[in-house]
Amino acid sequence: MIRKIGIIGCGTIGSELALAIDSGKVENASLIALFDILNINAIQLKSKLQNSNPSVFSDFLEFVSSTSFLQADIIVEAASQEAVRNFSKKLLDGGKNLLIMSVGALSDYEFLSELIRSASKNFGYIYLPTGAIAGIDAIRSVKDVLESVTLTTTKTPKALADAPFFKVNNINPNKISKKTLLYDGDAANAVNNFPANINVAAILSLAGLGIKKTSVKIIADPEIEVNQHEILAKGVFGEIMIKVRNVPSTRNPKTSFLAVLSAIECLRSACNNQMRIGT
Ligand SMILES: NC(=O)c1ccc[n+]([C@@H]2O[C@H](COP(=O)([O-])OP(=O)(O)OC[C@H]3O[C@@H](n4cnc5c(N)ncnc54)[C@H](O)[C@@H]3O)[C@@H](O)[C@H]2O)c1
Structure with missing residues (x-):
């Protein structure tokens, strides 16, 4: 089954993820939406894609009321802790699976419980990549x-x-x-x-x-x-x-290259219905 992917945040991690999906490095995945508060970042990223034609958004309400959102199976957050705080609940309430990179936002355990309740009610799943560490x-x-x-x-x-x-x-x-x-x-x-x-x-x-x-x-x-x-x-x-x-990744010295690779591998695992290794 092909999983339709939307990406929030078209910076270092979001771009590498989009390029990985576009080049077939993430099997069973199709990129259908890019969302960034800086429209130019999403537009520039789209221009680098060879095999995908995602819709581009810079307004969250427009994004969640679009056909792309309706069709999406997994939304990836690769934006900021603020984006996690502002958007996650609405995404899960909309029945989406959510991959969160800005895990720091989940140190507020009350907020995290709210998200888990929403995921459970709407049959969604929250993916948290290992990121910049291992083990x-x-x-x-x-x-x-x-x-x-x-x-x-x-x-x-x-x-x-x-x-x-x-x-x-x-x-x-x-x-x-x-x-x-x-x-x-x-x-x-x-x-x-x-x-x-x-x-x-x-x-x-x-x-x-x-x-x-x-x-x-x-x-x-x-x-x-x-x-x-x-x-x-x-x-x-x-x-x-x-x-x-x-x-550090070449584009953003604050983001480790390992974190980028971990995001790609987490998405691969989320789109692979046959086998999970090491989970
Ligand atoms: N889990 C980990 O180990 C790990 C490792 C590295 C980075 N991160 C986190 O992942 C996130 C992305 O990292 P990055 O290096 O790609 O950052 P980046 O700065 O390169 O890119 C972030 C992109 O998101 C956009 N953005 C910011 N706030 C937004 C919002 N509210 N709504 C929509 N778009 C928004 C920005 O315009 C930018 O294009 C950061 O929050 C970072 O802290 C997590």
Whole structure:
């Protein structure tokens, strides 16, 4: 069965996904709609496609009242946390399956419960890709016997510089000249201090112990050339140690190439009705 796909957000991840569908890298998928608040981004993306002819939208109400929306099986959000907050419920209420990239928006568990209720009522499904880390399948497996889980993220001071943490603590990120532990606390507080890092902490928290019991360390290292995430999980099952060293995507240095690939693989899995590997 061919699954009809709509994409919200035609930036780094949305574009790579659209190109993957267009070139046949995602089997059983057909791209039928592109939506972006910046119309030009959707138009430019459409112009790069060779085999698909999606309708283009920049107004959400117009999108949800269109024939394309009616026909769509899966809507991919690759836009922003705000887009997740504003659109997800309406998409699920409309009976759509939803693949969410801006997972950070789901650290509000009341909002997440609302989405799950809506998906359940309308026979929809919410897909959350592993994104910029790995091993979420293992963390899910040991969830009931998990005693502790710590995420240690190491980035250059420049990559972290936008974080509110620096203003609040009156620290100049440009003056960090050696490897420095900036934050050591729970994921809930990390969200406020380093919101750009929240997607990784959020998916780990959802899979494991929740946002208050997941520990997060943020390290600034002027020498590191990649975005590094390490997970250490402990329990009666033993220990799980995961380390990824992510190269940034060429288009958006804040988005790891792995996150782009993870989005494509998640969609592939959602469109493959025969077999799921490692889930
Ligand atoms: N889960 C993960 O591990 C992971 C990893 C990387 C990025 N992300 C998240 O995925 C999202 C997309 O990342 P990206 O690198 O493609 O970003 P990007 O900035 O390259 O592209 C985002 C696109 O979405 C559009 N957009 C923004 N807000 C919108 C809205 N409310 N409605 C419609 N369109 C909107 C923008 O105009 C832009 O074209 C971001 O929220 C990012 O934080 C998640």
